[in-house]
Amino acid sequence: MTVLVTGGAGYIGSHTVKALAKAGFEVVVFDNLSSGHRELVRGRNLVEGDLTNKGEVHSLFAEHTFEAVIHFASLIQVGESFHDPHKYYTANLISSLNLLECMLEAGVHTFIFSSSAAVYGEPETVPLLESHPLRPANPYGQTKFFVESILRDYARAYSLRFISLRYFNAAGADPEGELGELHEPETHLIPNILRSLLEEGRTLEVYGIDFPTPDGTPVRDYIHVTDLADAHVLALKKLLEGHEGGFINLGANQGFSVREVIHHVEKVTGRTVAYTEGARRAGDVPVLLASRARAEEWLGWQPGHSDLEEIIRTAWAWHRLWHGRE
Ligand SMILES: NC(=O)c1ccc[n+]([C@@H]2O[C@H](COP(=O)([O-])OP(=O)(O)OC[C@H]3O[C@@H](n4cnc5c(N)ncnc54)[C@H](O)[C@@H]3O)[C@@H](O)[C@H]2O)c1
Secondary structure, three states: OEEEEEOOOOHHHHHHHHHHHHOOOEEEEEEOOOOOOHHHHOOOOEEEOOOOOHHHHHHHHHHOOOOEEEEOOOOOOHHHHHHOHHHHHHHHHHHHHHHHHHHHHOOOOEEEEEEEHHHOOOOOOOOEOOOOOOOOOOHHHHHHHHHHHHHHHHHHHHOOEEEEEEEOEEEOOOOOOOOOOOOOOOOOHHHHHHHHHHOOOOOEEEEOOOOOOOOOOOEEEEEEHHHHHHHHHHHHHHHHOOOOOEEEEEOOOOEEEHHHHHHHHHHHHOOOOOEEEEOOOOOOOOEOOEOOHHHHHHHOOOOOOOOHHHHHHHHHHHHHHHHOOO
């Protein structure tokens, strides 16, 4: 049973490829290595190519037989999406349209999509249920929202069977130390804190201290990347067994403010985190927190690694290894 994983050389994709291989699936990674890394594919089957090039996607399906597709490949920087929305709409939408067209032409109807909590925008109520209104607050989130709409329409018209997984804040690293987060630029909190401890001259800025939260900094729901990877394997098995698909949040249902995360990093690493307090970033909302009830019910999923200190410990081990400092 061979699964195509687009973006499998990236952070969440590479962890999922490892989980799929452990579960006995054959995997082909398709990635243009724009933000992914050959090292994270770890010798598995990698086809280099760009999803925005329909000819390359077509050739991929002509040369391989896939039972299912998991689609991680995407541009992911919220801030950049404000400055260059055209880049985001073209890359993320054309990639997804090309992929869906070629897979359906090849008779592949099983699809898992990397969506995001960014589809919700500012919550009316937390924890967020999947039925919450979708009002993305940035172009990146809009691209996820549009792809979700496309999936709904394609399911109706072309018998596509899909699960769209809405991740909250992915964090942590492979507990076996083989994989981890390597974004450049890095826009995520935990790796930025850890890198400020390891990289000479790298400073940490906290964006906004006047949010309506207990300590003034934004509260987010951190989910271990290994738990995300496991959820993809469960979702894939469900679809292959013939279960209904749909939209599923993947979060731990635990909120931590930026200051709380810094405190836990200090506890785990035994080091003091220095930071400056800056202005809010456009589109940042005070609190994002997932309901995980549907993931538990539909997938039988439990986030077993998402204790915040386990997240930090695994990420810290990865960054120290990668930076070769200790
Ligand atoms: N990291 C998070 O906290 C988070 C949260 C919510 C959703 N997501 C979504 O999860 C997915 C994976 O995120 P990530 O953090 O692993 O990102 P990442 O940048 O590490 O991985 C994305 C991968 O896609 C590849 N890629 C990008 N455009 C491509 C193209 N046109 N053709 C072929 N390959 C292409 C990149 O080279 C990279 O390997 C993305 O869809 C992202 O939007 C991530």
